[in-house]
Amino acid sequence: MSSKGLEVIDHSSQLTHEWINELTERLDWQDQKQALQLLRLVLTGIRDHLPHDESAGFAAQLPLLFRGMYYEGWRPAKTPDADRSKEGFIDKIEKHFTMELDFNGEEDIANVMRFLNGKISPGEVRDVRNALPPKIRNLWPE
Numbered sequence: 001m002s003s004k005g006l007e008v009i010d011h012s013s014q015l016t017h018e019w020i021n022e023l024t025e026r027l028d029w030q031d032q033k034q035a036l037q038l039l040r041l042v043l044t045g046i047r048d049h050l051p052h053d054e055s056a057g058f059a060a061q062l063p064l065l066f067r068g069m070y071y072e073g074w075r076p077a078k079t080p081d082a083d084r085s086k087e088g089f090i091d092k093i094e095k096h097f098t099m100e101l102d103f104n105g106e107e108d109i110a111n112v113m114r115f116l117n118g119k120i121s122p123g124e125v126r127d128v129r130n131a132l133p134p135k136i137r138n139l140w141p142e
Contacts, residue, residue: 012064019063023115027108034101040069041093042112046128047074048081049089054131055079061120084133106139113140 024035043062047055047070059070081088090105097103117125129137 008064015063016065019066019119023112026111026115029102031101034097037096038093038103038108039066039112039115041096042109042116043070044073045089045092046132047071048079049084049133049136050080050128050131052076052079054127058120058124058128061124084136086135086139089136089139110139110141117141 019039020032020036023039024030024032027035027038029035043066046058050058059067062070083089090109093109094103094105120128125140129140129142132140
């Protein structure tokens, strides 16, 4: 129990660390900060391609701290993103990684999406996938 009565924050922090640890392992990376950055970029990339109602439903299933990252910098008037291509989606993520990291582009993005399959309800995953442009949807393994 939290000494300050802020259990929701303690739980969210713990859950956030669990997600980061699990994703880092799944990616076979050493750098948790980079894994967190990739997760954030994939989440915001998904967000920017969803209708607002679907985006909110998806965000509701994220841990509190990830939900904050998901909404940080969001400009609803600019979504869904006009660039509906898989290449554009990948490029927006890739430009944030340096050559020092063994970032495998599409493969690592698909690993993040596969990771989300185990964290988000199957019905919500199905709804989000179906709301994405077909070429981006194909990045997300069923």
